[in-house]
Amino acid sequence: MTQRLGDTPSAHHPSTRRTRTAPEPVCQWRLLRSRQREPRHDRSDRDDSRDEGVAEQRIAVDADQDGPGGRLQPLREDGQPADRPERVxxxxxAMAEREYAQHPRWVWAATEDVYPRLLPRLPESRLGRCHDAKLVEPLLLAHEGRYGEPRSLGAAWARLQGLPVPEDLRLGLAEAESDAHAQDALFAPDRSRLGPGVDPLTALVAVHAEQQRRLAALPEPTRRGLRLLSAAESAGGLVAAELTYDGLPWSTEVHDALLEELLGSRPTTAQAAGGARPPKLAALAVELQDALGGRPLNPDSPGQVLRAFAEQGVSLQSTRNYLLRQVDHPAAPLLLRYKELSRIYAAHGWAWRDAWVRGGRFRPEYVVGGVVSGRWASRGGGALQIPRILRGAVVADPGWRLVVADAGQLEPRVLSALSNDPGLIRAGAAGDLYAGLAADAFGGDRARAKLGLLGAMYGQTSGEVGPLLAVLRRRFPQAMGLVEAAARTGESGGVVESRLGRLCPPPSASWQEAGFAEPSPSGELGEDRTGSAARSRGRFTRNFVIQASAADWALALIAALRRRLGEIPPGPDGARPRLVFFQHDEIVVHSPLPLTGTVAAAVAASADEARRLVFGDTPVRFPMDTHIVERYADAKDGGDAQDAEADEDEGY
DNA sequence: AACTAACGCGCC
DNA sequence: AAAGGGCGCGTTAGTT
Incomplete structure (x- = not known):
């Protein structure tokens, strides 16, 4: 039995745990101690070989508000103090020393408040694992029917003490917390939100013990899932801070070259302030104006553009790209090109770079669990929306490479594993799931197979998807049954959960009061509107079970990969591979060239480890498309390999 | 002038 | 007949 993820023993099958727990904990304790004294890189299989049932050592951490000191409080796994607190x-x-000697799970109020300050002062090996009380709290609250309550240590402490949760935390929740984040400068500890006179370490120890108790009180299999999810979410906190700290390698030179090629030379500051466009954009604007009758036209104004098209005899509902592509008028392609370039200029141009790239690194902030499904969000710089066209600017340092890997067709594979649908499992077994689906049920038409399955996962019923769904229902009844059951649950006001037990939000109060409807602008609640709101929620819950379970898997992936990267012996110059990017189902590792093979193997092993942890003994595989490249853009085939023919395994 | 809503599009 | 999930961010257009 393997112990992965640097995780709680409870992540294992209960049966296995029971058989191992019974005999002499003392002996196991000694065994563990002696093993842990070995240098880290000499015990790369530490977690695999760790005996289960041995109490995990935890240490609560309270960093001083200012200055390098703080307090450490050893804890038992149940959260009870195991020793006196120590001031360091x-x-x-002090943490680095204990990390090396004991490999504890660090317990703190919020990784985002503590870890960024520690990172520059820690050795390259960093810390192994943690329990982030602020990330675990909402996972538990949802299971206690208190979805969306404030999650910070201050709020958790108030609930624990039976005190009213502070008003500023109760109002607007996320807003209050993010405002606090903004105004408290960079890394103000979350404990500032405790009431006056409350010892932050006391509050942390109590809240953590209570969280452990609440986890233990959950029924199986929720308990196992939520413990694993709590550990994975906490590991995500570590990864997120490290991604910001290490940064994504970004070449100003290449970025400049790309921008010049696309837009022309950069406008001066004064020109830009005066609203001047870069040369190629300005030229396009003139061309477009001429093509639309020659009257003054702001191509950024949808209203003006629509009117101009109307004067040309072209009737458009909006200026959306997919509509413009169908328009047979010389201005249409010009506008499409203008919009594409204009967006790059505005969203990822020189101003963006000035704001977000420093010292050859793009350092966005990542928001762990920022999406209700458990996907991450980001703050600043649009980290999760880097246009493909600019990914050439992500360049490895000299002597380094990027190991770029994405989980191909992750969501349909997740549906496959969740539903255990034999047909879908067979379709994905050979590699390309959509191709297998097409061969099985769509006469070899891969495009239709993909369209149908995506429609089933998103709740689409319109257009050409309708008939495809009928085929899917007949051929893959278990898979379709699962998503349709999730939709029905949502429509009737219920909640659904991810594989590991992340719960979706309950319907809003207004939705419930209105009898599953939203008031129409006129205040009426017609039958149509009632149904529309219910169906909308059905689409959400239908997708949630898949998207959130995919997020479970991805979180387990990065947690495993982080641990495995840490176990790779550094190069002779001490250089270590670092995770530098994570985007839903895709990771980028910046690695010294000689280590790239080991890193690629770690990626594959992590994907399989995530499969095992999240989906148990499913036959579904989660293959990673892995490319070792100098530039991110060279790892084409990212996302879904659909239309990009067979371009596998190049780049090695 | 400052704010908000709606839109549109980048990514998955 | 139709009614595709989740985000961040920049713009215009409308409001205060």
């Missing part, structure tokens, strides 16, 4: 003058050094 150099918190990072």
């Amino acid at each position: 003058r150099d918190l990072a050094a």
Whole structure:
């Protein structure tokens, strides 16, 4: 039995745990201690070989508000103090020492408040694992029927004490918390939200013990899932802070070259302030104006553009790209090109770079669990929306490479594993799931197979998808049954959950009061509107079970990969591979060239580990498309390999 | 002038 | 007949 993810023993099958737990914990304790004294890189299989049932050592951490010191409080796994708290003058050094000797799980109020300050002062090996009380709290609250309550240590402490949750935390929740984040400068500890006179370490220890108790009180299999999810979410906190700290390699030179090629030379500051466009954009604007009758036209104004098209005899509902592509008028392609370039200029041009790239690294902030499905969000710089056309600017350092890997066709594979649908499992077994689906049920038409399955996962019923759904229902009844059951649950006001037990939000109060409807602008609640709101929620819950379970898997993936990367012995110059990008189902590792093979193997092993942890003994595989490249853009085939023929395994 | 809503599009 | 999930961010257009 393997122990992965740097995780709680409870992540294992209960049967296995029971058989191992019974005999002499003391002996196991000694065994563990002696093993842990070995240098980290000499015990790369530490977690695999760790005996189950041995109490995990935890240490609560309270960093001083200012200065390098802090307090450490050893805890038992159930959260009860195991020793007296200790004040240390150099918190990072003290933690590094204990990390090496004991490999504890660090318990703190919020990784985002503590870890960024520690990172520059920690050795390259960093910390192994943690329990982030602020990330675990909402996972538990949802299971207690208190979805969306404030999650910070201050709020959790108030609930624990039976005190009213502070008003600023109760109002607007996310807003209050993010405002606090903004105004408290960079890394103000979350404990500032405790009431006056409350010892932050006392509150943390109590809240953590209570969280452990609440986890233990959950029924199986929810308990196992939520413990695993809590550990994975906490690991995500570590990864997120490290992604920001290490940064994504970004070549100003290449970015400049790309921008010049697309837009022309950069406008001066004064020109830009005066609203001047870069040369190629300005030229396009003139061309477009001429093509639309020659009157003054702001191509950025949808209203003006629509009117101009109307004067040309072209009737358009909006200026959306997919509509413009169908328009047979010389202005249409010009406008499409203008919009494409204009967006690059505005969203990822020189101004963006000035704001977000420093010292050859793009350092966005990542928001763990920022999406209700458990996907991450980002803050600043549009980290999760880097246009493909600019990915050439992500360039490895000299002597380094990027190991770019994405989980191909992740969501349909997740549906496959969730539903255990034999037909869908067979379709995905050979590699290209959509091709297998096409061969099985769509007469070899891969495009239709893909369209149908995506429609089933998103709740689409219109257009050409309708008939495809009928085929899917007949041939893949278990898979379709699962998503349709999720939709029905949502439509009737219920909640659904991910594989590991992340719950979707309940319907809003207004939705419920209105009898599953939203008031129409006129205040009427017609039958149509009632049905429309219900169906909308059905589409949400239908997709949630898949998207959130995919997020479970991805979180397990990065947690495993982080641990495995840490176990790779550094190069002779001490250089280590670092995870530098994570986007839903895709990762980028910046690695010294000689280590790239080991990194690629770690990626594959992590994907399989995530499969096992999240989906148990499913026959479904989650293959990673892995490319070792100098530039991110060279790892084409990212996302879904659909239309990009067979271009596998190049780049090695 | 400052704010908000709606839109549109980048990514998955 | 039709009614595709989740985000961040920049724009215009409308409001205060």
